Structures are given as C-alpha cells and as structure tokens.
Amino acid sequence: MVQMTNLYFTLLFVYLCRGQRSNPDGERSSCDHCDQWLTCNCSHGGFTRVPIVTGRALTLDLSFNDITVVTSEDLTGHRRLRVLSLHGNGVATIHPSAFDSLWSLEELDLSDNQLTALNDKWLVRLRRLALGGPALEKLKRGDLSGVTELDELTVHGNNLTSYESGALGDVWPLGRVTLSLHGPFLKNTTLASAVLADVTYPETPLVLEDLHLIGNESVQPFRESARRRVRKMAFNNILVSDEAIVNFLVVMDGVPLTSLFMDGVTLTGEGRWEGAKQTDLKSIDEFFVRNVVVYVMPCNTSHLLSSLQYLDLSDNLLTDLTLAETMCNGDGTMKDLRVLNVSGNALKSLLTVSRQVTKLSKLTHLDISRTGYSSMPEACSWPSTLRYLNISGAKLTTITPSFLLIMPVLRELHLSGNKLLKLPPGWLFPNLQTLTIQANTLNRFNRADLQSYRRLQDLRAGQNKFACSCDFVYFLKSGIKGGEDVHLADGEESYVCDSPLYLQGEPVGQVQLSIVVCQRVLFVSVSCGVALFVGILLCVLLWRLHAFWYVKMTWAWLRAKRSSMRRRRRRRDRTGSEELPSYDAFVSYSERDASWVENFLVPELEEPRENDEDSVDQGTLRPLTLCLHKRDFLPGHWIVDNIMSAMERSRRTVFVLSENFVQSDWCRYELDFSHFQLFDGNAGGDEAILILLEPLSKDDIPKRFCKLRKLMSSTTYLEWPRDEERIGEFWRSLRHALRGEDQNDD
Numbered sequence: 085m086v087q088m089t090n091l092y093f094t095l096l097f098v099y100l101c102r103g104q105r106s107n108p109d110g111e112r113s114s115c116d117h118c119d120q121w122l123t124c125n126c127s128h129g130g131f132t133r134v135p136i137v138t139g140r141a142l143t144l145d146l147s148f149n150d151i152t153v154v155t156s157e158d159l160t161g162h163r164r165l166r167v168l169s170l171h172g173n174g175v176a177t178i179h180p181s182a183f184d185s186l187w188s189l190e191e192l193d194l195s196d197n198q199l200t201a202l203n204d205k206w207l208v209r210l211r212r213l214a215l216g217g218p219a220l221e222k223l224k225r226g227d228l229s230g231v232t233e234l235d236e237l238t239v240h241g242n243n244l245t246s247y248e249s250g251a252l253g254d255v256w257p258l259g260r261v262t263l264s265l266h267g268p269f270l271k272n273t274t275l276a277s278a279v280l281a282d283v284t285y286p287e288t289p290l291v292l293e294d295l296h297l298i299g300n301e302s303v304q305p306f307r308e309s310a311r312r313r314v315r316k317m318a319f320n321n322i323l324v325s326d327e328a329i330v331n332f333l334v335v336m337d338g339v340p341l342t343s344l345f346m347d348g349v350t351l352t353g354e355g356r357w358e359g360a361k362q363t364d365l366k367s368i369d370e371f372f373v374r375n376v377v378v379y380v381m382p383c384n385t386s387h388l389l390s391s392l393q394y395l396d397l398s399d400n401l402l403t404d405l406t407l408a409e410t411m412c413n414g415d416g417t418m419k420d421l422r423v424l425n426v427s428g429n430a431l432k433s434l435l436t437v438s439r440q441v442t443k444l445s446k447l448t449h450l451d452i453s454r455t456g457y458s459s460m461p462e463a464c465s466w467p468s469t470l471r472y473l474n475i476s477g478a479k480l481t482t483i484t485p486s487f488l489l490i491m492p493v494l495r496e497l498h499l500s501g502n503k504l505l506k507l508p509p510g511w512l513f514p515n516l517q518t519l520t521i522q523a524n525t526l527n528r529f530n531r532a533d534l535q536s537y538r539r540l541q542d543l544r545a546g547q548n549k550f551a552c553s554c555d556f557v558y559f560l561k562s563g564i565k566g567g568e569d570v571h572l573a574d575g576e577e578s579y580v581c582d583s584p585l586y587l588q589g590e591p592v593g594q595v596q597l598s599i600v601v602c603q604r605v606l607f608v609s610v611s612c613g614v615a616l617f618v619g620i621l622l623c624v625l626l627w628r629l630h631a632f633w634y635v636k637m638t639w640a641w642l643r644a645k646r647s648s649m650r651r652r653r654r655r656r657d658r659t660g661s662e663e664l665p666s667y668d669a670f671v672s673y674s675e676r677d678a679s680w681v682e683n684f685l686v687p688e689l690e691e692p693r694e695n696d697e698d699s700v701d702q703g704t705l706r707p708l709t710l711c712l713h714k715r716d717f718l719p720g721h722w723i724v725d726n727i728m729s730a731m732e733r734s735r736r737t738v739f740v741l742s743e744n745f746v747q748s749d750w751c752r753y754e755l756d757f758s759h760f761q762l763f764d765g766n767a768g769g770d771e772a773i774l775i776l777l778e779p780l781s782k783d784d785i786p787k788r789f790c791k792l793r794k795l796m797s798s799t800t801y802l803e804w805p806r807d808e809e810r811i812g813e814f815w816r817s818l819r820h821a822l823r824g825e826d827q828n829d830d
Contacts, residue, residue: 112136112158127169134158147171147193156181169193171214176200183207195240208232216240216264223251235259237283242266242294247275253282262291269295269302276305284309289316289343297328303335310339318345326353333360343370350377369393369420376400391420398451399428404436416443425451427474432456434478438464445469453477453498463489470494476520477501483508490514499524500544507545510536520544522574528556534570543570546578552587552595554602560592647725667711668822669773670734674744677777678714680804681740686710688815689822708822710738736822741801742777746784773821774801 115126115135123143126135131149139161147169154170156179166188175197183189189207196217210231216239223241225248234255241247242264261283268276284290290309297303309317324332329351371392395418402410407426411418421444431437434457441447447467453476466473471493480502494513500522507521507529516537526548534540550556560579563572572579581587587595600607626632668689673681689708711734717726731737739745802821805814 137162139164141165143167145169146173149173152176152198154178154182156184158182160185162186164188167191170197172196174198176219195238210234212236214238214240216244218243220244222246222248224248225250225254227251228255231255233257236262238262239279240264241268241279244268244275244279245272247278249278250282252279255283258283258285258288260289260291262293264293266294266296269297269305273301273304277308280305281308281312284312284314286313286315288314289318290314291318291320292322293320295319295322295324297322297324297332299325299327300331303328303331306332306335310335313340315340316343317341318343318347319349321348322346323350323352326351326356329353330357330359333357333363333365336365337363339365340367341365342367343372344368345370345372346374346376347372348375349373366391372396374399392418393420394423395421396423396425397429398425402426402429402431404431404433407431407440408436411440414440414443416445418444420446422446423449425449427451427453427455429455433461434464435461438466441467448472450474453501465489466491468492472496474498475502480504496520507533510534510538510540513537515539518542518573521548522578523547525549527551528553530555530559537570540570542573544574544578545572546574547580549582550579550592551583552581552590552592552597554597557592557595557597558602643724647722647728666709667716667730667734668708669736669738670711670730671738671740672745673740674742674748676744676748677740677742680777681712685740686712689819708819737772738775738822739772740775740777741780743780743784746780773818775818776801776803778804 112133113131113135115124115129115131115137117126118124118138118141121143122138122141123145124137124141125145126137127145127147127149129135129149131146131151133151134146134154137144141162142164144162144165144167148171151170151173152175154175154177159165159168159182163185165186168186168189168191171193172195175194176199178194178199183192186207187209189210191212192207192210193214194216195214198219199215199217200219200221208230211234213228213231213234213236218240220241221243222245224246228251231254236259237252237255239252239262244265244267247268263279263283265276265279268279280290295302369392371394373396376397397410407429408414424441424444424447426437431452432455434452437452438461441450442465444467446469448469449472450466450470451472451474453474455478457478457480466489468491470491473491473494473496476498477500480499482504483499490512492514494516496518497508497513497516498520499508500520502521502524504521504524504526506526507519510516510533517539519537519540519542522544526545528551529545534543560572563570576593577591579592581590581592581595671681671685690710691707711730713726713730716730717723718729721729802814802817805811
C-alpha cells in the first residue's frame with residue numbers, strides 16, 4: 085500500500101514537471117472567445133500575459149485579468165484592432181513600442197492599473213482614452229504628446245500628487261472630459277486648478293466625480309473653468325456643504341453656463357444660500373438633479389435659475405411641503421421653465437403639484453410619475469401649454485373632467501401603473517397622439533372610446549384585466565391587424581384575457597369565441613324560431629295523428645275509472661257485494677236523433693207488443709232495459725262518471741250512428757269511452773252494436789276512432805231501413821243482438 089502511494093505521488097510530480105516545461109511561466113495562452121463581429125471577450129480569464137487572439141479582431145476585451153506587463157510583441161499583428169481594454173489588471177509596465185502596430189486603434193482603456201506614470205508613445209488615431217487609477221501619482225508634459233485629439237478623455241487621478249502644467253493641454257480638440265480628483269480638491273487645489281485649466285474649453289462638457297466640496301478653498305479650482313467660460317458641467321457622487329454651494333455660485337457668477345447636471349449628491353448643510361442672492365446664473369436652461377440626499381432646495385436661490393428651462397428633481401426625497409418651497413409656492417419665479425421632472429419622490433397631493441406649475445406659462449413637459457397620490461382632487465389647473473404629461477404609477481383610480489380640464493395641445497399622456505377602470509374622456513385632449521395606460525384595471529374599451537380622441541395614433545393599453553367579450557375581442561383583433569386608425573404600439577402579446585375564467589391567461593388575439601357566445605340574441609332568436617317551427621310542426625303532426633285526443637281521452641278515462649273503483653269499494657264496504665243493477669244496453673246517440681230513440685227504439689225494446697212475432701216465437705221474455713243519458717244519468721255527478729258508470733252497468737253499448745252523432749261532442753266522449761272499455765278486462769259488456777240511421781261509410785268516421793272504423797270493417801252493423809217492410813226484420817235483428825248472451829245461456 086505504501087509503495088502504491090509513493091508511485092502515485094512520483095507520477096504526479098513527473099506530470100506536473102512536464103506540464104511546467106511544456107507551458108513555462110510567462111508563456112502566452114490563447115483566447116478564442118470571438119464572435120461573428122470579431123469581438124473577442126477575454127475578460128475574467130485569469131490571463132497573466134496578453135493572450136494570443138486572431139489578427140482579424142476588431143475589439144479585444146482583456147479587462148479584469150492578472151496582466152502586469154505589456155511587451156513589444158504582445159500586440160504585434162493587430163493592425164485592424166479598434167478597441168482595446170486593459171481595465172482592472174495589474175499592468176505596471178508598458179513597453180514603449182507596445183502599441184506601435186495598432187494604427188487603427190480608436191479606443192483604449194488603461195484605467196485601474198498599477199501605472200504610476202505614462203510613456204510618451206501614443207496613437208494619433210485614438211479618439212477615446214481612459215487612464216489612471218489608485219496607483220497613478222504623476223502626470224508630466226509629453227505623456228500624451230502622441231495624441232492629437234480625443235472625443236472622450238477619462239482620468240482617474242484621485243491620488244494624483246504631481247502634475248506638470250500642460251500635461252493634458254496638448255490634446256485638442258477635446259470632446260468630453262471626465263475627471264476623478266478627490267485628493268487634489270481636498271489637499272492640493274493648485275494641482276486641481278492646473279488640471280482644470282488644461283482641459284476646460286467652452287464647448288467641452290466637463291464631468292467631475294468623487295469630490296468633497298466642504299469650504300471656500302475646495303471650490304477655488306473652478307475659477308479656471310469660469311475663466312475659460314465653461315458651458316456644460318456635471319457632478320457625479322459629490323458631497324457639498326452650504327458654504328461650498330454659495331462659493332461655487334459666486335465663482336460661476338456671470339459665466340454663460342447653460343447646462344448643470346448633478347447625480348448622486350449629498351447636501352450636508354441646511355439650505356442657507358442667502359450669500360448667493362446677488363449672483364447671476366440666468367443662462368442655465370437645463371438643470372438635472374438626481375439621487376440627491378436633500379429635503380428641500382431653498383426658494384431664496386430660485387432667482388438664480390429664473391431663466392432655467394429644464395429641471396429634473398426625480399428620485400429624491402421631496403415631499404409636498406419641500407416641493408412647494410423649491411417652486412416658491414407656485415409664484416412663477418421659474419417663468420422660462422419648459423421641462424419639469426419630479427418623479428420618484430414622496431409626493432401625496434396632486435392639488436399641491438398643480439398649484440406649483442399653474443403659472444409656468446412655458447411648461448411643455450411635466451413628469452409627476454412614481455409617486456403616492458392618495459386622493460383625487462375635485463379640480464386641478466394645469467398649464468395649457470403642456471404637450472407631455474406623465475402620471476404613471478400614481479395609484480389613480482379615475483380621471484375626471486374636473487381633474488384635468490381641457491388640455492388643448494397635449495400630445496402625450498402616460499397613465500400606466502394606476503388603477504383606472506376606463507379610458508379618460510377623449511374630448512379633454514383634442515390633439516392627443518400617444519396614450520399609455522398599461523397595467524391598470526381596464527376591463528375593456530371599444531371603437532367609440534377611441535373615436536373620442538380625434539388625433540390619437542399610438543395606444544399602449546396592455547397588461548390590464550380584460551374581460552374578453554365578443555365585441556372587445558373582435559375590436560382588438562381588428563386593431564392588432566391594423567384595421568383601426570389607432571396603432572396598438574405595445575404588441576399583441578400584451579393583451580391577455582382575465583375573464584371569463586375559461587379564457588384567463590389567453591392572448592386576446594388568439595381567442596376564438598363561438599356564435600353561441602358572440603351572437604347570443606341572434607342565436608336565441610334563431611333557436612326560438614326553429615323550436616317554434618318544430619313545435620308547430622310537431623303539434624300539426626300530433627294533431628293529424630290525433631295524439632292530443634288520445635291523451636285527453638286517456639286522462640279522462642283513467643280519472644273516471646279511478647272514480648268508478650272508489651264507488652265500487654264504497655259499495656262493497658256497505659253491502660259486501662260489487663254487483664250493479666244492469667242494463668241490457670247503454671244507448672249512445674245524438675240529441676238531434678233523440679226523437680228516433682224515444683219514439684221508435686225505446687218503445688220497441690222496452691214495451692214489446694202482444695202480437696210481436698218475436699215474443700210469440702220466444703215465449704214469455706222479459707222486456708229489455710235501456711240506459712239513456714237523458715233519463716238514467718244521476719244528476720249532480722260528473723258527466724264522464726255517468727258515462728263510465730252507464731257503460732259498466734250495461735251488457736251492450738248501442739251506438740246510433742249518423743252525421744249528427746259524428747258531430748256531437750258528447751257522442752264522441754261516449755264512443756271514446758266505449759273504445760277504452762273494449763280493452764278493459766273488467767268491462768261488463770261485449771262488443772258494441774252499431775245502428776246506422778242513415779247511410780254512413782267508414783270514411784265518414786273520424787280517423788281517431790280507429791276501433792270504430794275497425795268494427796265497421798269487421799263487424800256487421802244494422803242499418804235503419806228506408807223500406808217499411810223491412811223494419812220488422814231490423815227490430816228482430818236488434819233484439820237478437822241484445823239478447824245474444826241470454827240465448828246462449830239457454
């Protein structure tokens with residue numbers, strides 16, 4: 085085991101030694117992280133020397149490596165290289181001829197290295213140069229002698245202790261200068277003055293970073309800039325006191341400064357700037373303040389900015405009270421102000437903001453977004469000159485006519501990030517061209533809403549809670565396809581359904597709604613029409629098939645049958661028997677045929693004559709008993725019950741058929757119930773007996789009397805003879821039919 089371990093370490097040692105010989109310390113590595121645009125990103129690669137890259141590279145980023153030396157051979161062959169960054173390395177030495185082959189180089193970044201001084205070999209085509217860092221301590225004349233002109237120069241000289249006048253003065257023309265001179269402004273203002281004197285020109289923007297301006301002495305270097313009539317100045321990451329501000333304003337008194345930018349400023353004073361009341365800075369037309377730790381900019385200095393045209397106080401700590409102080413309670417001191425940005429502050433009252441800007445008669449752009457307005461004023465007055473208004477992210481729930489009034493020249497209105505339920509009235513903005521109302525609580529809008537904006541061209545209304553109704557989906561699809569005058573500038577993907585639930589999350593442009601949902605009135609109308617037509621057709625069919633009659637008769641028969649069963653039950657309980665007094669026949673006839681029944685049928689059957697041949701032949705026979713509705717129905721009972729009872733108590737049912745019978749409703753009832761009785765196992769009688777008073781064919785019988793029609797087809801019926809000689813035969817046949825059961829018994 086020990087021998088194996090020793091062998092392992094021996095092999096590892098040999099491998100490492102061979103690796104060092106094949107790649108000895110200092111040997112150049114390669115970097116192949118180049119894209120199709122010949123930009124090679126070799127940053128954060130851990131390189132200790134400039135790596136080998138393709139000679140066709142246009143951009144080479146070597147930042148944040150461990151390169152300490154740039155030799156004369158490292159960049160040989162890169163004649164096409166235009167951008168080189170060595171930022172954030174440990175470069176301490178650059179060979180005098182290291183950049184000799186870089187004839188096309190336009191941008192070079194040597195910042196944040198260990199260079200304590202610079203050589204005098206630079207490139208005549210260079211346009212952007214960044215140099216310096218914590219190790220840069222001196223600059224001497226001639227260090228940049230090879231640089232003829234620059235578009236941008238950045239010098240990190242926070243620890244600069246030696247500067248020879250003119251070291252940066254040979255660079256001309258000079259486009260933009262950024263200086264970090266923290267140490268010189270604190271400890272050596274003479275050095276700082278010399279630097280500013282070399283780089284300040286009227287048309288050259290001057291940017292100063294990482295400064296602490298505490299007292300009068302720290303602002304004296306700016307006299308060189310004032311003397312050279314600087315017009316554009318910017319301060320990034322500075323700390324300044326009241327005294328320094330006052331002295332700066334005094335130093336810049338009368339200087340034609342047109343632009344002043346301040347980003348990342350900490351004011352350590354109390355806003356006591358009275359000493360600068362007499363200074364004149366009316367030439368400033370652009371004033372930008374951002375990320376400033378300050379609660380108020382005193383009104384007593386606003387006269388210095390009376391001709392100010394651009395004021396940016398965004399992302400600060402302004403409140404309603406401090407804004408009022410800054411704007412001098414809206415007295416119009418900043419009469420020339422055209423652009424005002426107070427977004428991202430702790431403002432709560434729209435009414436206060438309105439009062440501060442009402443008298444600014446030249447104001448065209450107002451940004452009061454990303455605030456926390458907690459209430460909607462009943463009325464607000466805004467400058468009629470406004471062309472751009474941004475109230476995004478202000479928690480507004482509605483835009484009322486009394487809030488905005490008419491804004492005749494407004495071109496852009498931004499209302500995103502609020503809680504608006506609908507678009508603001510279009511007639512308030514007759515010239516509005518761009519409306520942004522994203523991320524609100526809009527449910528829908530339609531063509532009429534947009535048509536109220538007479539000149540609207542671009543609309544951004546996505547990311548809302550849209551209710552995808554048919555009208556809205558159709559309208560929005562038309563807008564997405566360019567079928568509307570207004571262009572949806574934020575794209576189709578921004579419009580997503582929130583309701584109904586089954587469409588939630590679905591892009592409006594992809595929603596397909598059925599005609600049942602979209603044309604509900606038409607669908608219901610057509611459906612009702614079809615249903616009505618089908619219903620009518622069905623009713624006609626049922627009527628033709630007599631279905632209603634059968635249902636009606638069935639219901640009546642069942643009801644009567646039930647009533648009959650109850651009567652039988654009661655009779656059985658009283659007498660112990662269900663026997664009913666019987667009739668020989670129940671006679672069903674029309675009231676119009678009553679004379680024939682009463683004058684011929686009843687006397688002939690119930691009162692036989694002595695010389696009746698039938699009586700003689702048959703011996704002594706009992707007379708027949710007939711049940712007639714006029715005579716035998718019980719008064720006070722339901723007529724259907726009487727009919728059913730009569731049929732149950734009769735052995736036969738005689739139908740006196742005629743045209744009158746067919747047209748009689750009650751005869752139909754009796755015929756109908758007889759129809760049912762024939763299928764009832766408890767019925768007392770046999771088949772019906774048909775008497776035709778007049779010639780009547782089967783076709784004259786209604787088709788719904790299918791049983792009767794069948795009987796007429798299969799059963800012999802009696803016809804009342806027109807010849808008197810055959811009348812006797814008719815009565816004998818009728819008696820025989822009625823007494824058929826008795827005869828069979830005999």
